[in-house]
Amino acid sequence: MNWLGRRRPRVVAPRIRSRSTTTDSTTKVDLADLTPELDVFLGKAAYLELTLFENLGRVIANAPSTAAKSSLSRAASLSLEKHRGLAAEIERSGTSVAAVMEPARASIDRFQRVTQGADWFESLVTCYVTAGFLEDFLVRVAEGLPRDAAARVSAILDTETGESDLARELAAAIQANPRLASRLALWGRRLVGDTMLIARSMLTQSANHVSDEARIEPVFTELIAAHTRRMDALGLTA
Amino acid sequence: MNWLGRRRPRVVAPRIRSRSTTTDSTTKVDLADLTPELDVFLGKAAYLELTLFENLGRVIANAPSTAAKSSLSRAASLSLEKHRGLAAEIERSGTSVAAVMEPARASIDRFQRVTQGADWFESLVTCYVTAGFLEDFLVRVAEGLPRDAAARVSAILDTETGESDLARELAAAIQANPRLASRLALWGRRLVGDTMLIARSMLTQSANHVSDEARIEPVFTELIAAHTRRMDALGLTA
Numbered sequence: 001m002n003w004l005g006r007r008r009p010r011v012v013a014p015r016i017r018s019r020s021t022t023t024d025s026t027t028k029v030d031l032a033d034l035t036p037e038l039d040v041f042l043g044k045a046a047y048l049e050l051t052l053f054e055n056l057g058r059v060i061a062n063a064p065s066t067a068a069k070s071s072l073s074r075a076a077s078l079s080l081e082k083h084r085g086l087a088a089e090i091e092r093s094g095t096s097v098a099a100v101m102e103p104a105r106a107s108i109d110r111f112q113r114v115t116q117g118a119d120w121f122e123s124l125v126t127c128y129v130t131a132g133f134l135e136d137f138l139v140r141v142a143e144g145l146p147r148d149a150a151a152r153v154s155a156i157l158d159t160e161t162g163e164s165d166l167a168r169e170l171a172a173a174i175q176a177n178p179r180l181a182s183r184l185a186l187w188g189r190r191l192v193g194d195t196m197l198i199a200r201s202m203l204t205q206s207a208n209h210v211s212d213e214a215r216i217e218p219v220f221t222e223l224i225a226a227h228t229r230r231m232d233a234l235g236l237t238a
Numbered sequence: 239m240n241w242l243g244r245r246r247p248r249v250v251a252p253r254i255r256s257r258s259t260t261t262d263s264t265t266k267v268d269l270a271d272l273t274p275e276l277d278v279f280l281g282k283a284a285y286l287e288l289t290l291f292e293n294l295g296r297v298i299a300n301a302p303s304t305a306a307k308s309s310l311s312r313a314a315s316l317s318l319e320k321h322r323g324l325a326a327e328i329e330r331s332g333t334s335v336a337a338v339m340e341p342a343r344a345s346i347d348r349f350q351r352v353t354q355g356a357d358w359f360e361s362l363v364t365c366y367v368t369a370g371f372l373e374d375f376l377v378r379v380a381e382g383l384p385r386d387a388a389a390r391v392s393a394i395l396d397t398e399t400g401e402s403d404l405a406r407e408l409a410a411a412i413q414a415n416p417r418l419a420s421r422l423a424l425w426g427r428r429l430v431g432d433t434m435l436i437a438r439s440m441l442t443q444s445a446n447h448v449s450d451e452a453r454i455e456p457v458f459t460e461l462i463a464a465h466t467r468r469m470d471a472l473g474l475t476a
Binding site: 047056057060061065066067070074077079080083084097098101 | 278284291298304307311312315318319322325339340389
């Protein structure tokens with residue numbers, strides 16, 4: 001995991017990320033060689049979106065106010081729409097959504113467990129950080145799919161996210177209780193490793209491990225820069 | 239609560255309810271006199287749909303198979319869409335969704351707590367039974383709103399439900415483990431009282447309590463008949 005050490009200290013004005021700034025700012029890196037077969041990709045991506053939705057569902061159920069519940073429900077709805085869009089893509093090919101998702105289950109369930117967080121605030125950071133990173137990543141990987149599929153999958157994935165709603169809730173929570181900041185900053189940092197591991201597991205491996213990692217590294221560098229901007233937007237050090 | 243004793247034993251072939259059969263089979267009863275102000279109704283209905291969604295979210299998170307997760311996600315998505323549609327109606331009038339939902343919170347949270355169920359199967363029955371009953375009820379109450387609002391709210395509420403997906407999951411679970419049947423039948427019966435109480439709390443009260451109850455009773459009789467058909471569809475005695 002040498003990309004962990006390569007994180008560039010980047011100074012960017014705190015702002016809510018728009019997806020175009022994260023992907024266009026650097027030379028595009030082609031992940032096509034490491035892109036899995038369409039059905040494998042769809043199974044993993046569909047199960048991941050379902051998991052991101054579950055995490056938001058739990059955060060909504062435990063939210064400390066009706067205001068928080070209401071504003072987070074949009075994000076949950078968007079993740080669920082992505083899951084359902086991907087599930088419909090799986091069904092197009094006549095296969096069972098459950099069967100195609102099954103191989104992804106164990107590792108994503110483990111990821112969900114270890115990133116759960118100790119309380120509501122940490123769980124909300126998990127939703128913000130992991131969904132931000134992984135949805136960006138899925139969009140990048142989808143570019144390597146066969147052309148027709150790539151277009152359809154991008155139309156599902158490269159759409160609105162609830163990120164700004166999550167950022168607003170988190171910023172308000174930190175403002176109300178500034179002592180949260182250092183704990184949530186630490187939690188945000190701890191999430192990065194597991195998030196990158198699960199992202200890596202979505203790609204295939206060629207015989208040449210070194211060349212694989214060289215291909216993936218610049219993508220992770222970009223995604224980590226986006227992560228840093230996301231934490232900056234909360235006033236937290238990434 | 240004398241409507242509890244009035245449940246008619248109705249023999250109907252087990253089938254998945256379609257909403258039209260539940261509302262057209264009996265003379266329409268007008269609840270308009272007991273219909274709350276629009277914003278009160280919207281607050282209660284929006285918070286209730288959010289709660290139904292939360293229940294489904296928990297059921298999805300704890301589902302024993304990816305197949306169950308996937309098939310239940312459609313139902314969750316439909317509840318969430320209803321919540322968001324109602325929230326948008328609240329925002330039309332320039333008020334805060336959270337503020338309008340707040341008065342409904344305590345009683346609906348209590349309802350959620352007492353209807354949670356002891357395990358995954360009971361929780362799934364809760365989703366099936368309470369959403370079925372309460373969404374039918376909301377549709378009926380919405381008819382008493384001012385005409386324009388009634389039309390808009392009906393367009394949000396009187397739409398698809400995930401009921402058939404829930405029924406399929408439950409029927410499969412009972413088939414796989416027939417000993418579940420008596421426990422789930424009992425749980426289904428126990429849910430009815432709390433579900434009717436929360437429904438009743440959505441209506442106003444006039445000075446004449448006896449006449450209020452006389453007005454509500456035939457509506458509950460209809461909704462209980464629909465509940466019986468819902469349990470029949472699982473092969474369970476209501």
